[in-house]
Amino acid sequence: MNGTDRTVDVGHRLGDRAAAQLLADRKRVEAAQQLLPRTDRDGLHRLAALAARLLGTSGSQVSLLSDVQLVAAGTGDAAVGCTGPLEESLCTVTAALPAGDALVVTDARCDARVNDLPPVRNGVVGSYLGTALTDAAGRPIGALCVFDPEPRPWATSEIALLRQLAASVVTELELSALLRRYENDRVRWELATEAGGVGTFDWDLDSGQLIWDEQLITMFGYDVENFDQTIEAFHERLHPDDRDWVGEALQHAIETCGDLDLTYRVVRPDGEMRWVHARGRALPDHRDSAVRVLGAAFDITGEREAATLVTRTLEAMPAGFYSLDREWRFTHVNAEAERLLQASRDELLGRVLWEAFPAALNSVFEDGYREAVRTGQPVSFDAYYPPPLDGWYELRAWPSPDGLSVYFLEVTARRRMQEQAERSAQRLALLANISADLAGGLDQQVAMAHLPELVVPALADFCIVTVVDPEGRPQDxxxxxxxxxxxxxxxxxxxxxxxxxxxxxxxxxxxxxGQQNRTPGPAVLDLMAPGEARDLLARLAPREAVILPMRGRNRTLGLLTMYYGQNTPMLADNVATAQEVADRAGLALDNSRLYSTQQQLAEGLQRSLLTEPPEPDHAEIAVRYLPAAEAARVGGDWYDAFLQPGGATMLVIGDVVGHDTEAAAAMGQLRGLLRGVATYSDAGPMEVLRGLDASMTTLQIPTLATAAVARFEQTADEFRSGVTRMRWANAGHLPPLVIEPDGAVSELAEWTGDLLLGVDASTRRRESVVTLRRGSTVLLYTDGLVERRDSDLDAGILRLREALVELADLPLQDLLDELIERLVHGRPEDDVALVAVRLHPQDRPRPAEAGPRRVPPTVPPEPFPG
Incomplete structure (x- = not known):
């Protein structure tokens, strides 16, 4: 199937149905189109980035859906500013879900709902979590989503958090649209003031709708019923000689987003010709393309008295206006001011401002007005007036020789939107800080002790965190x-x-x-018996307290208790935020305890499969096993050291592919099989590895592993010469390192790895021999000691060799401890297994650091006693 066929198939199977459902609701499309050019993109980008950071994803996206998808903001692979067909978008599927549902995709390639969509096919989306953005009427206008290129699960708390972020995105969109509407109103009344006109017009270039107020409709000889709100209605009334040049002037203003200043003739239906003066402005969108033409016009036929023009202009303005004389008495109040001030002009004219509105005294109103009069300069400010007006206002005051002129708009809705957006941003920032603190490197007990400092004073006056210890006892x-x-x-x-x-x-x-509990402070005081605790609580004097459980998985692990004083209200939003803090803290505690339990179990399993090494005469063997810092990575590394029936010492190092308890179990099987082959047959390393590979095939053990086997042998002549042979074979493992008696470190030159175990039991394996002087030390290790995410394997082996040169003189046990500390700092990314043997000289007694001689009773004594 080619790309076009596949897109068509996707459209028929899912995308077209979702796209058709969205496009069928034209009101929703219009709402999205209205919001789109007004979007505060910086705010959306911040929210998209916050979503990716809180949910730990590589990408996030805010999409707005009309007849196409527009990516309004995003991070990672989100193509911000691009548009695309609805039927090819995961966000279309998200927005078409029932209200409140989220599109939860853990593995997009296996999810029939989305696996044919282009972002999934091209590998950008491997997992996806999205939720719809809805307008005030509950209609979907877009989607907020996070995604990763690889599959991943989504927790219930993550879904809830994305819904909360979606609410902030919608708030940002609504605030942006509301600000633009206020800006449009402001432009309209400013233009009306400049023109001294009587009517206003608003021409929407996208829809073609032309809106006139009643005075302008009457001026052109129409009435409300027969004015069809089109530009053709305007052209129909223009004088024939004025139509061409007026049309050109309009087109020029639209193309340049410029101003209009026109005087033209209008021929009314009764044949009467009137002169009209109009001023206006073409307003651009975010792409600097004109989308609206706003302005004002007035009939100048026979009109010469400026006072009449000004009065009519002020009455036509969609903003409140009043003027004050030098004694602060009202001298003019327009119709909009009557509505906003909730008083008629008859009630206000002649009254002193401070008497009519006493709350303006000693406030920002008085300060601003007196500053304008004192400096002779205009002032602008926002201010709140208490009940009965109970609203926020944007004011501009101009001083004049006669007093003061004031233009004002009510902006209560805008302020509330801003405050809601600020509270939402503060809440999300607080949750982000707390999440970072809980997920950071701090011990959970330390993190819990620090938690109250993060939530006070943002959510309460004071706070106590209580944790239930492993024995079930609560502790503050x-x-x-x-x-x-x-x-x-x-x-x-x-x-x-x-x-x-x-x-x-x-x-x-x-x-x-495990339930939330709210209680008055005095009620808690009454429960307590007389004593120090009751006296202290009386001094703290909480008016109210809310106790929030810190819940883990099916258990309560502690409490977050918030206290509020006499002057602090207990807001529902703050309590909801505090409960989310408590839930996150409970989950962090639960994860910490589960992690500790899992690590102990995994490490216990691993260690139970490893045994102490033997102590053959004049050979000191030391072993180490260190589990991965991540409990889930404990698995298949192992060491072994034992004596064969003939008396030879054999060392083994191995690593099963994988990092989990199954790998640990497979390791136990392989280790046991290798021991059995080696201790029953007395075979050499090559034959032991061949026998182990054959046994894995016969027993159908479905695993792969690397392993290296070294056997230490000695003849009578070698004993007298003070040397020992090491016979070895390698199945894909790392090379051992040898510390010579003089402290030099070397890597066995001929150490070449054969095929891994578990691939082909018939493969031919090789065996090599090297002669070592007594006093030498041989180290076998797994890759967890040398591998790093930020460097290659060769660099890790070089670091190991350099460390061995510096530590060569240490006793063998101390050498291994110091080696682990230097290379992995006690917290390896992967399991680390080490086995080392130091061949002490045989012409002197066994050294004390080698420990007592400990060998199986079936092994013959040393054949060449010193």
Whole structure:
């Protein structure tokens, strides 16, 4: 199927249905088109970036859907500013879901809903989480999503967080649209003021709709019923000699997004000709293309008195206007001002401003007005007037020789939107900081103790964090008060309060039930018996408290208790945010404890499969095993050291492919099989590896592994010469390193790896021999000791050799400990297994650091005693 056929197939199977459903709702399309050119893109980009950071994804995207998809903001592979067909977009599928649902895709390539869509086919999307953006009427206008190129699961808390971020995106869109509407209104009344006109017009270039007020409709000889709101209606009334040049002037203003200043003739239906003066402006969108022409016009036929023109202009303005004389008395009030001030002009004219509106005294209103009069310069400011007006206003005041002129708009809705957006941003920032703190490198006990400092004073006046220890006992581990002087009181209260708290206290109930509990402060005080705890709580004097459970997986692991003083209201948004903080803290605690348990179990399994090495005469063997820092990576590394029936010492190092408990179990099988082959047959390394590979095939053990086997042998002549032979074979493992008696470090030159175990049991394996002087040390290791994400394997082996040169003189046990500390700092990214043998000289007693001689009873004594 070619690309076109595939797109058509996708459209028929899913995309077209979702796209058709969205396009069928024309009101929703119009809403999206209205929001689109007004979008505050910086705000959307910040929210998209925040979504990717909080959910830990490589990409995020805000899409607006009309008749096409527009990527309004995004991170990662999101093509910001691009448009595309609806039927090829995952966001179309998201927006078409029932209200409140999210599109949750853990593996896009296996999900029949989306696996044929282009972003999935081209590898950009491997996992996807999206939620619809809806307008005030609940209609979808777009989608917010996060995605990764690889599959991943999505937690319930992550889905909830994305929905909350979607609400912030919608708030950002609505605020942007509202600001533009206010800006349009402001432009309209400013133009009307400049023109001194009587009517206003608004021509939407996208829809073609031409809006006139009643005075302009009457001026052109129409009435409301027969004016069809088209530009043709305007051209129909123009004088024939004026039509061409007026049309050219309009076109020029549209092309340049410029101003209009026209005087033309209008011929009314009764034949009467009137002169009209019009001024206007073409307004651009974010692409600097004109989308609207706004302006004002007035009939200048026989009109010469400026006062009449000004009055009519002021009455036509969509903004409030009043003038004050030098004694602060009202001298003019227009119709819009009557509506906004909730008083008629008859009630206001002649009254002193400060008497009519006493709350303006000693406020920003008085300060601004007096500054304008004092400096002779205009002033602009936003201010709130309390009930009965109870609103925010944007004001501009111009001084004149006669007093002061004031133009004002009500912007209450805009302010509320701004405040809501600010609260939402602060809330998300707080959650982001807390998430970073809980997910950081701090011990969870330390993180819990620090948690109150993050939530106070943003969410409460003071706070206490309680954690249930592994034995089930609650302990207060952290507290914070907004008043520094009260912090010692609160800290002492946390030391004594739990012992003084009765079994029926709200805190005890929340621990038992896992439910939120709100209670008045005096009620808690009444529950407590007289004593130090009660006295301390009385000094803290909380008006109200809310106890929030810190829930993990099916268990309550602690409490976040928020306290509010006499002058601090307990806001529902703050409580909801605090509960989310508590949920995140509970999940972090649960994860920490589960991680610790898993790590202990995995490490215990691994260590149970490894044994202590033997202690043959004059040969000191040391071993180390260190699990990965991530519990899930504990798995298949192993070491072994044992004596064969003939008395030879054999060392083994191996690594099963994989990092989980299954790899650890497979390691145990292979280790046991190799031991059995080697200790029963007394065979050499090559034959041991061949026998192990054959046994894996016979027993159908479905795993791959690397392994290296070294056997230490000695003849009578070699004993007298003070040397030992090492016979070795290698199945794809790393080369051992040898520390010579003089401290030099070398890598076996002929150490070449044969095929891994578990690939082909019939492969021919090789064996090599090297002669070592007594006093030499041989080290075998797994790749966890040398591999790093930020460097290649050769660089890691070089670091190991350099470390061995510096540590060569240390006792063998100390050498291995120091080696692990230097190379992996005690926290390896992968398992680390080490086995080393130091061949002490045989012409002197066995050294004390080699430990007592310990060999199986079936192994003959040393054949060549010293």
């Amino acid at each position: 581990v952290g507290c914070w008060h907004r008043d520094p002087e009260m912090r010692p009181v609160l800290e002492r209260y946390t030391q004594v309060r739990l012992d003084a708290m009765p079994a029926g206290s709200p805190a005890a109930m929340s621990l038992r039930t």
